Amino acid sequence: MNMKNANAASIRDMKKNCEHVSGVLKALAHPQRLMILCHLAEGEKTVGELQELCTLSQSAVSQFLKRMKLENLIDSEKRGLFVHYRIVDPDVKKLMNSLYGIFCR
């Protein structure tokens, strides 16, 4: 087995992984987006519920949600007048659990 190539490959992987993971982290790396995710980690919420829970303006919540939706961390479903948001990316669920385990006790 050619070690040189093996290393080159794993460095490439590492770079790729770091690019992806840092993108995810960037989406979480804001006090209020993280707060929103903490609430979503406990289950689906509407925009209005998040607005109350996080004491944020409607516009702010909407923009934060959009940002995280773009990064595919969450998705939404409109039912009647309300839009329900939830975490979709299973990796993000795992990450939120890890964060809780590490930093919240």
Added chain:
Amino acid sequence: MNMKNANAASIRDMKKNCEHVSGVLKALAHPQRLMILCHLAEGEKTVGELQELCTLSQSAVSQFLKRMKLENLIDSEKRGLFVHYRIVDPDVKKLMNSLYGIFCR
């Protein structure tokens, strides 16, 4: 027991936690800082070693390290001509392990 106060307290905790954790995440949320941390997760490294491993300029490595040192993720020790960096925050070590477990396989 007063539920209202209990909730108020836990919301306060949540806010505090989110502020701290998002600070940590922000420090990781850059492809090359994350790359540096991945290498440090495997053990102490000098600035020059990181520069080679990550193909970055000396100045860039130095600045990234400074940034993460300010956030107390890492620290450094000068021995002779070389400065050795390592991860100090045990939470960051755990987090790097989680990230690896979630995103790198």
Added chain:
DNA sequence: TTAGTATATTATATTTTATGAATATGAAAA
């Protein structure tokens, strides 16, 4: 003391992100 090597700092141009106000959309109720 001079030269060389490893690292740190500074300056700055550029890009990205945050914030808040105003306005728009679109579904439902009256």
Added chain:
DNA sequence: TTTTCATATTCATAAAATATAATATACTAA
């Protein structure tokens, strides 16, 4: 069909992050 309610979008501006080049420090060896 007008009004109301939940949510989304746009826009202006401020603030922060990033990249890069140039220069400085500080230790070592000759």
